[in-house]
Amino acid sequence: MIKSLEKASDFLFRNATYVIFACVLLYYGLQAPSFLSVESLSNIVKQASFIGIAAIGMTFVLLTAGIDLSVGAVMFLAPLIAGYAMRDLGVPVPVGLLVAVLTGVLLGAINAILIVRLKVVPFITTLATLFLFRGFGTWLTSSQQFDFPEEIRRFGLSTVLGVPTPLIVFAIVALAAHVVLAHTAFGRQVYAFGNSPEGARKAGLSAEWIQARVFIICSACAALSGFMLIAQIGRLDVAFGEGSEFDVIAAAVLGGASLFGGIGSAFGAVVGATLIQTVKLGLVFTGVNLYLQPIMLGLIIFVAVLVDGVREKRLLALLKRTIRPV
Amino acid sequence: MSDLLTFEGLSKAWFGVPAVSDLDYALRENSLLGVIGQNGAGKSTLMNMIGGIVQPSGGRMLWRGAPYAPQSAADASKVGIAFIHQELNLFTNLSVAENLYVDGFPRKFGIIDWAAINERTRSILQRLSLDDVEPSVKVGQLSPGERQLVEIARALHNEAQLIIFDEPTTSLTHRETERLFETIATLREEGRTIVYISHILGDVQSISDGIAVLRDGRLVDHGAAADFPVSRMIKSMIGRDLGGLFPPRSNQPDSDLILSARSIGQPGVLEKASIDVRKGEVLGLFGLMGAGRSELARVLFGLDPHATGDILLNGQPLTGGPRNRIAAGMAFVTENRREEGLMLDASIADNLALVSIDRFGRKPFALVDMEALSTRTEAMKAELSIKAGNIARQAAKTLSGGNQQKVVIGKWQMQSPKLFILDEPTRGVDVGAKYEIYTLVDRIAADGGGVLMISSELDELLGMADRIVVMNRGEVIGSVDRADFDREKLLAMAFREVTA
Amino acid sequence: MTTETARPSPLQRVSRILLSDYFVLYLSLAYVAALAPFYPVLLTPANISNVLSNMWPLLIVATGQTFVLAIAGIDLSQGAVIAVTSVICAMLIAVTGNEAVLGNAPIWGAVIDGDGGLLSGVTGGLAIAILAMVVAAALIGLLNGVAVAVFGMPAFMVTLVTMLVVSAFAIYLSMSENISGLPEAFIDLGKGDLVSVYFGAQEESKIPRKVIYSFVTYPMVIAIAVAVFAHYLLNRTVFGRYVFAIGSNIRNAQISGVPVRRIVVAIFVISAVCAAIASILYSARLEAGRPTLGAGTFLLDVIGATVIGGTSLFGGKAKIIWTFFGVLFFVLLSNTLNLMNLSAFQVDMVKGAVILAAALLDVLRTRITRETAR
CATH class of the missing domain: 3.40.50.300 (P-loop containing nucleotide triphosphate hydrolases)
Known part of the structure; x- marks a missing residue:
């Protein structure tokens, strides 16, 4: 009896996000059945793709028990550089996208150098670069709105075989991240490092190189995410991406990534981002006061973090040394 | 080959x-x-x-x-x-x-x-x-x-x-x-x-x-x-001459119990472990690495849970965490001095003051009576002959292992506890400081306190303890009085080759 | 550790200055001295008065944050507490209400209407409103503290969530509108002056208000009172000893009988209450309750100012006087950057560089102490 209860609670802890997700869908479905229609659901996923792409990148960083607060600023600065390339140099949209991602790589490399070489903790490093990147971007635009060439919206609003382009990009990033995390040596070493940095060092893995790469990947994903979102609206406000870092972290954590490292997956981030978007759109759908929505969202994130904390405590209890067989 | x-x-x-x-x-x-x-x-x-x-x-x-x-x-x-x-x-x-x-x-x-x-x-x-x-x-x-x-x-x-x-x-x-x-x-x-x-x-x-x-x-x-x-x-x-390494024990233990732990059990850690400490007694707790000595100590001090059994101090059942145990008169010097015993970057005086600090808080705002505190910490420094300069400024990490250990013991001694649990008190301590620590152990017992001394060094227990309890794999194997101390027998018990 | 070594080498002198409590004060003075020739306006009474008035509320918030950092925590929810308490206060004490602005808000009719807030005109209403702010803040702090201390959740995530929820709640209360029409008695708290100085010719018989510069103001008195109280609390009381014990070595603190959970909870409450006190000053200066107070980069100012002062993010190393100088430096920096006609975003960029410099300085200081200890 107690054993089976334990098993049930274990199951709930391991799949907390899915359980919450199911409850949310059920609740909205009962409130407004049309919420569960195909258009409505595909709209949710499309809206989730922007935060989702960045959350996938964030998952890499969280897996190493790090944090990246600069993603919102990268979402702002990287597409802006691409915008200049497109407007002033006339490069086509795909090259613009490449420029944005490369800028993201560069910005991630700055974070990586500060963290790995100068040994400044990720929290402070990325807090500082959040200011620096955003400040640099607004200096470029002189605090004005930046208008992108019209082609970018054509790209952003296009569809491939009826599927919106952002969704396809989202799927590609998710799949690529999944392959990297689950099926490459680097990916598995990220998990190993997150599980035990000391053990990873003992096993001869290069801790610095692993850490540097996750921050670069995170920034590149943020850059791509910013670019895709701007491709929807065609312009960049000064406040674009401000505070997005919190949404991104929340999505990754909701998707099961642990702040203590070693746990999380690319698909988890997809689910987390989608869950956040579902809650948001569902609240709109059911006519909940617009101002109350962030409160509901906050409560759901709170539950996810609580579950993460309890899960970590259990893991620690399991690792406790026993001196006689149980 | x-x-x-x-x-x-x-x-x-x-x-x-x-x-x-x-x-x-x-x-x-x-x-x-x-x-x-x-x-x-x-x-x-x-x-x-x-x-x-x-x-x-x-x-x-x-x-x-x-x-x-x-x-x-x-x-x-x-x-x-x-x-x-x-x-x-x-x-x-x-x-x-x-x-x-x-x-x-x-x-x-x-x-x-x-x-x-x-x-x-x-x-x-x-x-x-x-x-x-x-x-x-x-x-x-x-x-x-x-x-x-x-x-x-x-x-x-x-x-x-x-x-x-x-x-x-x-x-x-x-x-x-x-x-x-x-x-x-x-x-x-x-x-x-x-x-x-x-x-x-x-x-x-x-x-x-x-x-x-x-x-x-x-x-x-x-x-x-x-x-x-x-x-x-x-x-x-085994086999080593112990002459002059230990101060003579200066008192005989009372018959009154200070600590009495009955059938302490915790899955995976302890099994029906019972232990008694008398007034004025130095009780040695011997066992090999992983025998469950430190685990028992942590349970006694309320740091780890126990599923079964009772712990009594002076006849009163103990509950709650370390704060309650300290209030009841217990002190615990753990085996990890640096991780659990000291604030390495803080001054020696701050380290000494930590446990007893609320006694120096003056109402209504619990403002620390700096003068009284400094008098007391200086006195403790002298009492334990801690070799340091200005204890209000010098950081604990600058001290040698032996003097660090004296600071840890000193912070408890400020409270004059009734029962001292000392886990590997002389680990990483040089010979001279060891002797001073042994002298201190003897003095605590002579003043009517009880000492539960955990050690991996059998010689140390043979030199200091009035009685030795041996553990193996989370169980108490037996207890041997000073008169019957025998190295071979104790070691055999620790290896579980015989029981007392 | 010998003190009689004759003459310190230049390197030793540099490291001594770096490790000094007053390092950031020296830095601030040097900064002003370097810039004053180019920007004479920097030292005018008007500007000094302005710098000071920006400094006091920030000092109160940063004082609260110092406690949290001292136990290796972090409180991201302070800005949101400022916002929600600002709204709570204003909706209670406003003398009038404007239906065109607040008509849609859930508080309209329930707490505030055309005749002002619930407590307008009530004797002692102002005091009750301030009490309500403090109680609300304490509850939020309690929630943070319990989640961290009892459930073992990371302070960063807990306070992040509280920030999201509480700031959303503040905006919901007034439907993101400002609540104006606050009574004079309250507004005085934000700018009322005790000592003002007139700079100008003596023969004028009537002094125009704008050439009087306030130096000793209510905010100054309140902020210094809070800072002094906090200084004593942190350095002279049993409570403060416990705070440092937790920040230095939490396992040691537990074993030594420090009531760890209680202290951690208390610290988050202190942090939130400090935010509420600052909220009084901010709201009074604005003459309104604003649900977006403390949003955006405000929090980074708080953490930046505290860290540049020398308080460590890893706990166990914190001083109110450091925070005082850190806040001074940060406010001076903002002020001078404004004088240079830089945009708000360029100001942010410089602040980012300063936070990074502070972190590198911390790494350097740690290395120096480690080497001198050898």
């Missing part, structure tokens, strides 16, 4: 104190050497030198006749040496196969070749008769025994020639232990060389072909296992 690993005059000293001295030995290929010795005999230092964790301060090692001087753990693994520690070094969030291949995955088009690593892992697992474990299962889901075998699989995967086991059976069930020994036999058949370190002497005797005994960093005895009964092992491990 040729020699695999040879020691020539191998020595290591820590700050001038020898841990291993002048060791000569040749380990023959495909042999199984059992290594035994009391705690602190130099086994860990020797293993750390072989593993490249520490470098020798004298002498040298040869690997297959060629000089061998590892600078890191990686160097040791490169020549083919693997360690199986009691605390395993596995990634619990990765699969069995991944743990084997984490530092070099075979790839196909950049993607891990799962078929290949699962296949190869399965064949290694089969060699270890671990057929029931899938290569793709996460290590976190395995039992301690299975994890140990995975660690061995990792050693096999790395083509280790010499596999060193350090207390591998502590957390294994009887069945798992049997399985481990079968595996070790298989490894021998494959031509590998094994070093097996354990406190379970019977096991060592039955599986080894040769046995080596370390004492005080020296190789004091070695020979074929067949000529090495347990009695000879114990005799070889």
Whole structure:
């Protein structure tokens, strides 16, 4: 009896996000059945793709028990550089996208150098670069709105075989991240490092190189995410991406990534981002006061973090040394 | 058969104190050497030198006749040496196969070749008769025994020639232990060389072909296992003159109990452990590493939970955490001075003041009476003769080990507790400071307090304790009065070869 | 550790200055001295008065944050507490209400209407409103503290979530509108002055208000009172000892009988209450309750100012006087950057560089102490 209860609670802890997700869908479905229609659901996923792409990148960083607060600023600065390339140099949209991602790589490399070489903790490093990147971007635009060439919206609003382009990009990033995390040596070493940095060092893995790469990947994903979102609206406000870092972290954590490292997956981030978007759109759908929505969202994130904390405590209890067989 | 690993005059000293001295030995290929010795005999230092964790301060090692001087753990693994520690070094969030291949995955088009690593892992697992474990299962889901075998699989995967086991059976069930020994036999058949370190002497005797005994960093005895009964092992491990190392005990214990713990049990840790401490008594608690001494101490002090049993202090049942225990008059000097006993960056005075600080808070705002506090801490510094300059400014981390320990004892002494639990109070402490700590222990008891003194050094307990309780694997094996102190008997109890 | 070594080498002198309590004060003075020739306006009474008035509320918030950092925590929810308490206060004490602005808000009719807030005109209403702010803040702090201390959740995530929820709640209360029409008695708290100085010719018989510069103001008195109280609390009381014990070595603190959970909870409450006190000053200066107070980069100012002062993010190393100088430096920096006509975003960029410099300085200081200890 107690054993089976334990098993049930274990199951709930391991799949907390899915359980919450199911409850949310059920609740909205009962409130407004049309919420569960195909258009409505595909709209949710499309809206989730922007935060989702960045959350996938964030998952890499969280897996190493790090944090990246600069993603919102990268979402702002990287597409802006691409915008200049497109407007002033006339490069086509795909090259613009490449420029944005490369800028993201560069910005991630700055974070990586500060963290790995100068040994400044990720929290402070990325807090500082959040200011620096955003400040640099607004200096470029002189605090004005930046208008992108019209082609970018054509790209952003296009569809491939009826599927919106952002969704396809989202799927590609998710799949690529999944392959990297689950099926490459680097990916598995990220998990190993997150599980035990000391053990990873003992096993001869290069801790610095692993850490540097996750921050670069995170920034590149943020850059791509910013670019895709701007491709929807065609312009960049000064406040674009401000505070997005919190949404991104929340999505990754909701998707099961642990702040203590070693746990999380690319698909988890997809689910987390989608869950956040579902809650948001569902609240709109059911006519909940617009101002109350962030409160509901906050409560759901709170539950996810609580579950993460309890899960970590259990893991620690399991690792406790026993001196006689149980 | 040729020699695999040879020691020539191998020595290591820590700050001038020898841990291993002048060791000569040749380990023959495909042999199984059992290594035994009391705690602190130099086994860990020797293993750390072989593993490249520490470098020798004298002498040298040869690997297959060629000089061998590892600078890191990686160097040791490169020549083919693997360690199986009691605390395993596995990634619990990765699969069995991944743990084997984490530092070099075979790839196909950049993607891990799962078929290949699962296949190869399965064949290694089969060699270890671990057929029931899938290569793709996460290590976190395995039992301690299975994890140990995975660690061995990792050693096999790395083509280790010499596999060193350090207390591998502590957390294994009887069945798992049997399985481990079968595996070790298989490894021998494959031509590998094994070093097996354990406190379970019977096991060592039955599986080894040769046995080596370390004492005080020296190789004091070695020979074929067949000529090495347990009695000879114990005799070889002990033997040292104690004259003048300890102050005489100045009082006789009362008959009144201070502490009484009845049938303390906690799954995986303690089993029906009962212990009594009388007024004015120094009770020694002896046992080998992992016997459950510190675990019992933590339970007594309310740091860890216990499922069954009661703890009484002066007849009053104790509940709650350390705060309640301290209020009731308990003090606890833990075995991890730096991690649990001190604020290293804070001043000596702040460290001394911590436990008793609320006594110096003046109403209504609990403003600290700095003058009274400083008088008291200065007095404590003098009482314990802590060798420091300005205790209000000097950071605790600048002190020597012995003086740091005095600060830890001092912060409790500020409260004048009724019962002191001292866990390894002289670990990492030089000889002079040891004597001072022993004197202090005697004084606490003479003043009517009780002392529960935990130590891995049997000599220390023989010198100081009025009575010694022996533990093994979380159980209390028995209690011996001072009049009946006998090294061989106590050690045999600790090894569970006899019960009192 | 010998003190009689004759003459310190230049390197030793540099490291001594780096490790000094007053390092950031020296830095601020040097900064002003270097810039004053180019920007004479920097030292005018008007500007000094302005710098000071920006400094006081920030000092109160940073004082609260110092406590949290001292136990190796972090409180991201302070800005949101400022916002929600600002709204709570204003909706209670406003003398009038404007239906055109607040008509849609859930508080309209329930707490505030055309005749002002619930407590307008009530004797002692102002005091009750301030009490309500403090109680609300304490409850939020309690929630943070319990989640961290009892459930073992990371402070960063807990306070992040509280920040999201509480700031959303503040905006919901007034439907993101400002609540104006606050009574004079309250507004005085934000700018009322005790000592003002007139700079100008003596013969004028009537002094125009704008050439009087306030130096000793209510905010100054309140902020210094809070800082002094906090200084004593942290350095002279049993409570403060416990705070440092937790920040230095939490396992040691537990074993030594420090009531760890209680202290951690208390610290988050202190942090939130400090935010509420600052909220009084901010709201009074604005003459309104604003639900977006403390949003955006405000929090980074708080943490930046505290860290540049020398308080460590890893706990166990914190001083109110450091925070005082850190806040001074940060406010001076903002002020001078404004004088240079830089945009708000360029100001942010410089602040980012300063936070990074502070972190590198911390790494450097740790290395120096480690080497001198040898």
